Amino acid sequence: MFANVFAYNADTLQVRGESGNENVRGVLVSGQYFAAMQVAPLMGRYLTPEDDREGGSPQGLAVVISEEFWKTWFGRAPDVVGKKLVIANTPFTVAGVMPKWFTGADPTQRPLIYAPQSADPIIDAPRDHIHGGIHSWWLVVMARLKPGVTVEQANAALLPLSGPILHGSTDDGNWIRDEEKHHFHFAAEPGSLGFAYVRFVFRKPLVTMFCMCGGILLLACLNLASLLLARGAARERELAMRLALGATRARLVRQLLIESLLIAVAGTALGLVLAPVVSHALVAMLSGGNGPDSMALDASLDLRVFGFAALVAVTAAVLIGLIPALKATGGDLNEQIERGAACDEGL
DSSP: OEEEEEEEEEEEEEEEETTEEEEEEEEEEOTTHHHHHTOOOSEEOOOOTTTSSTTOBTTBOEEEEEHHHHHHHHTTOTTOTTOEEEETTEEEEEEEEEOTTOOOSOTTTOOSEEEEGGGHHHHTTTOOSTTSGGGOOOOEEEEEEOTTOOHHHHHHHHHHHHHHHHHHSOOOHHHHHHHHHTTOOOOOOOOTTOOOHHHHHHHHHHHHHHHHHHHHHHHHHHHHHHHHHHHHHHTHHHHHHHHHTTOOHHHHHHHHHHHHHHHHHHHHHHHHHHHHHHHHHHHHHHHTSSSTTSOOOOOOOOHHHHHHHHHHHHHHHHHHHHHHHHHHHOSOHHHHHHHHHHHHHHO
16 A cells, blocks of 8 residues: 655754754654655665664764755865764764755755754664653654556555554553544645644635735726726727727727737736735744744745736736727727717817
């Protein structure tokens, strides 16, 4: 059913630097973690099940570092593989370096050091999650489905296993009854985008905010359409005269649409200028600062943002410009000229 089942948990590691211990963002991973990620290391090798044993492999405890950590701590030394790194007063050997674009299973963490999960009693001492029993809910478990297996089939296989695992995990009858009351069961979910806790917490608020912004944009477009209708009515005589002199209706509609597009482009450009400020403020609010425990959220503008902005600009231009343009260039020419003349006399 599953291939390369692995587990991990984000952690803050105390790494000995030149001026003492420093807190570094890290993650504790099981032996199948990198094999499941299917990403080759930039240098050296990644951790294997042999490394994820108490005391490490026969060669000792090992870690994998990120390219960023390799650059800042080792100055991109070509012989970094095999060097020692002291974590929680315990020496670890650098086994490999992962490329900078690799973010791991959780895209919001961007760890600098990957340590074996079996080293938790050392790294988090005096806490010991491994031997902490049922009250140590500290792992995120992921797996690759075997070829041809669907998520629905995986859930069908997990459901009958939930009860035996629950009863086999503890002798606390009250705890078991409480979990059964809340319909305890294992379930598989798609993990192609990784697992991010922030996604579950803020998905609904962000979707709500997106809908509110869409509603505000729609109201703005309707207001602009009303203004353009009024502007088109004031230009009826001009447009009628141009039609009488041989200009085609399609050409006039195209001109009015271009004017609307210029307005939409100006508004979109202003939005793109303000977007980094707003997005960085939102990221700072969600991530909780810049410390090692904060989330690494990327809110920089990319091609998807520019493509969405271009689509919004064109849609807004059509929405606010097409109806006024058609109305301004339609109707009887004589009536439009007479109405325009009457307006001029009134002025």
